[in-house]
Amino acid sequence: MYQISIVQHSMNTSEVSRWCLDFPRQGQACTVDSLSDGLVFQGWVLVKDGAEAVPYLKLNGEKHYLPLNCQRADVITKVLGESADGHAQLTCGFRHTFALKQDSGVFGFEVGGTDFDAASYRIEGSLRILEGDEGWLYLDNDTNESVEQYQGNLLLDKNALKEWKSYLSAFTSLALEQNIRHTLLIAPSKEMVLPEFYPHEKGRTSPVEQVAGLSKPEHKLVYPVSQMRAMQEQPFRKCDTHWSPKGALVGFKAALEALGLDMEAVDRVFESDVYQESVRGGDLGNKLYPPRRAPEWLLTKVRYQKWVVYDNHLPNLGRVIVFLNEGALLNTKCVIFGSSSSYSFFNYAARIFSTLIFVHSAGSIDAGLLEIEKPEYVLAQTNGRFVVRAPVVTYDLEAEMDAKLDLLSDTQLKDLRKKHQAACSLPDGCLNFDIPSVFSCLLTTKV
Structure with a gap:
């Protein structure tokens, strides 16, 4: 299991008035399969009159554009406080899916031929390496x-x-x-x-x-x-x-x-x-x-x-x-x-x-x-x-085994009972301390 870490940058451009990256989110959980299938990049951008800002992703040195392809009436009404009907920036949203092959990238906007990096993301495991x-x-x-x-x-x-x-x-x-x-x-x-x-x-x-x-x-x-x-x-x-x-x-x-x-x-x-x-x-x-x-x-x-x-x-x-x-x-x-x-x-x-x-x-x-x-x-x-x-x-x-069982979920306990029932029987005289019987007794006490 991995999670997404996002760091926002300050953009030195007055052409972009407001923007938001809805997905991926900070701390969002993901798996190898979900990342291989594709990570959704969704958000929106509002610009000043006459300006144009094209979102992009920089992945492993390559730049990928994220064309505006979604109408976002919610942004127009809630952010600008204006009617969305026929609004010039109604199509201010984007939603694109990328199958990722590396652990980090940069999101930003191209304005007038100049790149402005807005945020960077990193895919991290439970431990830093x-x-x-x-x-x-x-x-x-x-x-x-x-x-x-x-x-x-x-x-x-x-x-x-x-x-x-x-x-x-x-x-x-x-x-x-x-x-x-x-x-x-x-x-x-x-x-x-x-x-x-x-x-x-x-x-x-x-x-x-x-x-x-x-x-x-x-x-x-x-x-x-x-x-x-x-x-x-x-x-x-x-x-x-x-x-x-x-x-x-x-x-x-x-x-x-x-x-x-x-x-x-x-x-x-x-x-x-x-x-x-x-x-x-x-x-x-x-x-x-x-x-x-x-x-x-x-x-x-x-x-x-x-x-x-x-x-x-x-x-x-x-x-x-x-x-x-x-x-x-x-x-x-x-x-x-x-x-x-x-x-x-x-x-x-x-x-x-x-x-x-x-x-x-x-x-x-x-x-x-x-x-x-x-x-x-x-x-x-x-x-x-x-x-x-x-x-x-x-x-x-014995106390350690008992304490460990208390930490397991019902699903884990059920799986453990199946494995223990299927365990090979010990030959006579193999153990003086009958650990299997002790452990079975501990298992039966866990509901």
């Missing part, structure tokens, strides 16, 4: 203020640093108490790995670097910026905030190394993987109009969905996905408390651990779930731009 060098796209006005973080204008204060120290210590202690190998993987932001394309200069430090500076060896914190910068392949998707499949593999392997796995054995699992070039959009490219796409290398012949035995289908926080793969490298259980970047390494993780439980919590830990499930490994994962708020080890998955 920064375009760097060579077409690389970055996040702009996100709620985490990633630009301010990168420039060093938004840093963690004493309380925030204290919360991070508490989280790192508590997570480590919890893992030791339950005899679980653990690690915290912070997925670097795109601009930290590819600063050469970013349109802003980096500050002396940033919140994620503050957090990395707090960590001790026993915390097992992994922040694989150097590994990703050293990649010969593309570490991030050009039109997306997330890392590429190969970038995700580098980050995931860094976490596996921190967990103490045999990395030679890990490498053998992935040594036959095949990648194929494909042109794709992304969460940034899709916010532009027209949507932006770019080539990227995708893993082929491996789809983690074949190992999914349960998915509650909640959007983002509170989502739970369970994978079973008897042919995995290790006959062990791993719980991932992750974020959106974790999805990018599911194709790899599902081949390492025979039982994999993913909880979308952005690194926060449900200690009770770990105590019940008793996994051999736990991987907490969050994104670099999220570190302005420290995760917690008091996360309550």
Whole structure:
């Protein structure tokens, strides 16, 4: 979904006495299909006696005239306060439809052979996008203020640093108490790995670097910026905030190394993987109009969905996905408390651990779930731009699922019930904590 942003200009001409652009309107919602079918430009113009003003649109350097083709009796009576019958400027309106192929343009009037730009419009997505060098796209006005973080204008204060120290210590202690190998993987932001394309200069430090500076060896914190910068392949998707499949593999392997796995054995699992070039959009490219796409290398012949035995289908926080793969490298259980970047390494993780439980919590830990499930490994994962708020080890998955369901519309709940009823049944003994039953009970309470 997009919306129209309009900025009006001052016109230095006395020949045009009044004008109005009825459509498009400021904030008008539109979709890719509606813009491709055509955006309506409708309005009117009144001129002084003897003058002539022809509306135009300037699109991608080309000028398109919008001839006056509509009688506007409402303008004559309401604006001029005169009778519309036989009025000389009765046909003062225009209505034309243009299929747009770019995200901006200029509206104005040609008067006596001279152009007077009256307004400019831009088609914007829900997020503003920064375009760097060579077409690389970055996040702009996100709620985490990633630009301010990168420039060093938004840093963690004493309380925030204290919360991070508490989280790192508590997570480590919890893992030791339950005899679980653990690690915290912070997925670097795109601009930290590819600063050469970013349109802003980096500050002396940033919140994620503050957090990395707090960590001790026993915390097992992994922040694989150097590994990703050293990649010969593309570490991030050009039109997306997330890392590429190969970038995700580098980050995931860094976490596996921190967990103490045999990395030679890990490498053998992935040594036959095949990648194929494909042109794709992304969460940034899709916010532009027209949507932006770019080539990227995708893993082929491996789809983690074949190992999914349960998915509650909640959007983002509170989502739970369970994978079973008897042919995995290790006959062990791993719980991932992750974020959106974790999805990018599911194709790899599902081949390492025979039982994999993913909880979308952005690194926060449900200690009770770990105590019940008793996994051999736990991987907490969050994104670099999220570190302005420290995760917690008091996360309550059941409460999160309940709260998320309260935010869904009736239509969304109906769709979710259908998906959940069609979910695959879990094999006996797969989960100690019966998440499907708990989630079903929560669903039945929502009317």
